[in-house]
Amino acid sequence: MKKLLxxxxxxxxxxxxxxxxxxxxxxxxxxxxxxxxxYLLIFIALLFYLTALVTRSERWHLLLKKxxxxxxxxxxxxxxxxxxxxxxxxxxxGEVARPVLLAGHEKNMVxxxxxxxxxxxxxxxxxxxxLFLLGASTSLDIIYAEFGSKGLWIPLGIIITVVCLFxxxxxxxxxxxxxxxxxSRVTFFVPRVKNKLDSFFRGLTIWKHQxxxxxxxxxxxxSWFLETVSYWLIGLSLGIELTIxxxxxxxxGATFGFIIPNAGAGLGTFEFxxxxxxxxxxxxxxxxxxxxxxxHALILFPLxxxxxxxxxxERDKIDRVKSxxxx
Numbered sequence: 016m017k018k019l020l021x022x023x024x025x026x027x028x029x030x031x032x033x034x035x036x037x038x039x040x041x042x043x044x045x046x047x048x049x050x051x052x053x054y055l056l057i058f059i060a061l062l063f064y065l066t067a068l069v070t071r072s073e074r075w076h077l078l079l080k081k082x083x084x085x086x087x088x089x090x091x092x093x094x095x096x097x098x099x100x101x102x103x104x105x106x107x108x109g110e111v112a113r114p115v116l117l118a119g120h121e122k123n124m125v126x127x128x129x130x131x132x133x134x135x136x137x138x139x140x141x142x143x144x145x146l147f148l149l150g151a152s153t154s155l156d157i158i159y160a161e162f163g164s165k166g167l168w169i170p171l172g173i174i175i176t177v178v179c180l181f182x183x184x185x186x187x188x189x190x191x192x193x194x195x196x197x198x199s200r201v202t203f204f205v206p207r208v209k210n211k212l213d214s215f216f217r218g219l220t221i222w223k224h225q226x227x228x229x230x231x232x233x234x235x236x237x238s239w240f241l242e243t244v245s246y247w248l249i250g251l252s253l254g255i256e257l258t259i260x261x262x263x264x265x266x267x268g269a270t271f272g273f274i275i276p277n278a279g280a281g282l283g284t285f286e287f288x289x290x291x292x293x294x295x296x297x298x299x300x301x302x303x304x305x306x307x308x309x310x311h312a313l314i315l316f317p318l319x320x321x322x323x324x325x326x327x328x329e330r331d332k333i334d335r336v337k338s339x340x341x342x
Contacts, residue, residue: 057249061313065317067237077230083127114127126211129218137180140173146267249313272285
């Protein structure tokens with residue numbers, strides 16, 4: 016029932032946003048802009064985006080390396096499947112499915128992999144916020160006029176929260192390892208619970224392996240920069256002359272468009288927030304919508320194509336994921 020209500024909410028939000036977009040654009044101009052786009056630049060943008068995807072896969076591989084070694088090829092397949100599940104469904108079940116799918120029959124590794132997924136998302140939130148602030152520094156007058164001071168305080172708040180979580184995890188790990196901790200005494204008689212918690216916190220505090228953690232943080236920066244370049248190239252293909260720094264703001268809007276409930280694949284929400292940010296930066300609504308549609312296609316279609324062989328390779332483990340998610 017909850018899934019049905021969330022799906023219904025997603026359809027309502029998507030439809031209302033799509034209706035709002037259509038009422039403000041010239042559809043013929045949108046179609047004309049896409050037809051006259053520079054397809055060479057679109058192809059180069061695709062290469063940058065795929066490189067960003069591989070970089071994110073390498074990041075997860077690096078986070079897992081010390082505790083749960085897997086081949087790069089398998090980690091990439093699982094990342095592709097997880098991202099497609101995130102984008103094709105109104106709820107982000109890909110984040111739940113990835114650890115289960117990667118662990119396969121090694122059930123004890125699911126909590127650990129889940130912990131590293133949380134680390135990934137925390138890193139993404141911090142880096143995206145930093146990139147937003149960098150982009151905002153080039154367009155402060157526009158950001159203040161549109162969002163006021165909260166346009167800067169929100170990303171700053173995210174960064175501060177991440178730092179606090181990082182510090183808290185240090186003490187949490189020490190507490191978990193202490194034999195005198197209440198949690199240790201409570202779980203003493205339930206070894207399975209303690210083992211799962213220990214596994215989860217090993218993943219969540221993976222930062223203690225400094226080489227792997229720092230490397231994954233660098234890969235996070237590289238992956239988001241590569242994705243921004245792909246967005247910028249799509250903009251150039253349509254004659255949009257914004258800087259890469261300004262496209263950090265577009266990246267923020269596009270990412271937010273995928274997070275909130277929608278009918279699936281970010282339908283409507285992605286276009287609304289991406290085109291909206293471009294319009295704030297001075298691009299006319301029709302060109303901004305054409306850019307948002309091309310960016311949406313850039314993200315979705317290559318991943319769907321890559322997901323087909325990935326699903327074939329992982330089909331036996333996917334059945335287990337289905338059974339767990341249906342519970």
